[in-house]
Amino acid sequence: MRKPILQNLVEMTGLRDHLRLELSVLSTLQALTGIVDIRALELFTREGQTFVRPRTWLEQGQLLSSDAEAAQDPRREPLERRPDLQACIASQSASVVHVPRRGRYVLWLPVWMNDKVSTCLEITQSRAFSQHRLDVILGIFQVYKNYQSLLDYSERDALTGLFNRKTFDEQFARHAASAALAQGTEPGTPCADEQHGPRQQWLAVVDIDHFKQVNDRFGHLYGDEVLILMANLLRSSFRSHDRIFRFGGEEFVVLLRNATLETARKAFERFRETVQTHTFPQVGHVSVSIGFVGTSTGSPVEILGQADQALYFAKEHGRNQVHYYDDLVAAGQLQTKMAHDDVELF
Numbered sequence: 001m002r003k004p005i006l007q008n009l010v011e012m013t014g015l016r017d018h019l020r021l022e023l024s025v026l027s028t029l030q031a032l033t034g035i036v037d038i039r040a041l042e043l044f045t046r047e048g049q050t051f052v053r054p055r056t057w058l059e060q061g062q063l064l065s066s067d068a069e070a071a072q073d074p075r076r077e078p079l080e081r082r083p084d085l086q087a088c089i090a091s092q093s094a095s096v097v098h099v100p101r102r103g104r105y106v107l108w109l110p111v112w113m114n115d116k117v118s119t120c121l122e123i124t125q126s127r128a129f130s131q132h133r134l135d136v137i138l139g140i141f142q143v144y145k146n147y148q149s150l151l152d153y154s155e156r157d158a159l160t161g162l163f164n165r166k167t168f169d170e171q172f173a174r175h176a177a178s179a180a181l182a183q184g185t186e187p188g189t190p191c192a193d194e195q196h197g198p199r200q201q202w203l204a205v206v207d208i209d210h211f212k213q214v215n216d217r218f219g220h221l222y223g224d225e226v227l228i229l230m231a232n233l234l235r236s237s238f239r240s241h242d243r244i245f246r247f248g249g250e251e252f253v254v255l256l257r258n259a260t261l262e263t264a265r266k267a268f269e270r271f272r273e274t275v276q277t278h279t280f281p282q283v284g285h286v287s288v289s290i291g292f293v294g295t296s297t298g299s300p301v302e303i304l305g306q307a308d309q310a311l312y313f314a315k316e317h318g319r320n321q322v323h324y325y326d327d328l329v330a331a332g333q334l335q336t337k338m339a340h341d342d343v344e345l346f
């Protein structure tokens with residue numbers, strides 16, 4: 001028996017995860033009669049080009065989702081190959097009914113958030129969309145969008161707009177659990193790249209040097225400004241599928257995905273230099289210290305602890321430096337620390 005729409009909406013707003021929320025709105029819409037296909041398309045940019053891929057889709061009556069990296073998805077295609085969809089996004093419309101082809105009517109619902117679209121729902125019917133049908137769909141879509149933005153708000157730090165520490169804890173614990181389950185096949189577990197060594201995910205802790213002095217000399221407002229500008233530098237220095245978090249205070253965490261050690265080392269070093277050469281209004285120059293480590297082995301607590309150890313080494317040895325935990329251990333400059341299961345670091 002079909003569940004009443006209200007029941008579906010109640011379930012939808014009980015969720016705390018974007019992908020599950022997406023599945024839930026699609027299954028709510030799918031329950032309407034006459035829907036022949038339904039998908040959530042993800043839009044993303046790589047090296048200046050916009051791509052689209054199905055992230056959630058209907059297969060033999062079942063909704064399936066992929067949370068694999070969009071840039072690696074074999075079903076991705078440049079948006080320019082879908083001129084109708086491209087025109088729909090460019091028009092910034094709340095919804096567009098596509099001209100029927102082979103007796104199919106398609107409704108696109110782009111999800112606009114902070115002037116950007118990264119998701120577009122696509123609903124296909126064999127009949128034209130009546131006004132009543134559009135009203136029902138748009139009502140459900142509005143509930144979904146409101147709830148998405150609430151969820152997004154709770155995941156971000158109010159000052160910088162970066163993901164907050166709570167989000168890091170959730171995402172990183174999930175990543176570690178899936179890497180441990182997959183044992184060798186999932187992202188997070190190194191995969192060989194003959195020329196440049198294994199690719200994996202890297203975690204860096206980035207901390208502004210002597211930030212207390214910035215506050216003391218220029219005041220808290222200028223301190224806040226430095227944090228906002230630092231967040232912007234982070235956003236522009238790393239790729240869109242890397243994750244950046246404000247950990248609290250003047251500390252940030254970067255998760256660099258699918259990179260070799262040399263790429264990671266260069267990316268963090270480049271960021272350190274970018275900060276060093278940047279002029280912050282009134283404040284002038286500031287620097288950052290960075291400690292990083294691979295995330296393929298160890299529990300989240302251990303991984304974070306290792307990056308922190310490398311960061312503190314940088315702090316103790318002159319600041320404005322990048323250190324890789326394994327290098328320090330190999331050189332005998334750091335001792336490996338055993339994590340205790342009963343110690344909750346985050």
Ligand SMILES: Nc1nc2c(ncn2[C@@H]2O[C@H](COP(=O)(O)OP(=O)(O)OP(=O)(O)O)[C@@H](O)[C@H]2O)c(=O)[nH]1
Pocket residue numbers: 159207208209210211212213215219220221222223224227248249250315319
């Ligand atoms: N303006 C501003 N300051 C903050 C915020 N959160 C934390 N701080 C300040 O950040 C400073 C951190 O100081 P410390 O932990 O001593 O570190 P530091 O001065 O950066 O020195 P090192 O890390 O050792 O290089 C403190 O003065 C905090 O008050 C914030 O949201 N805004």
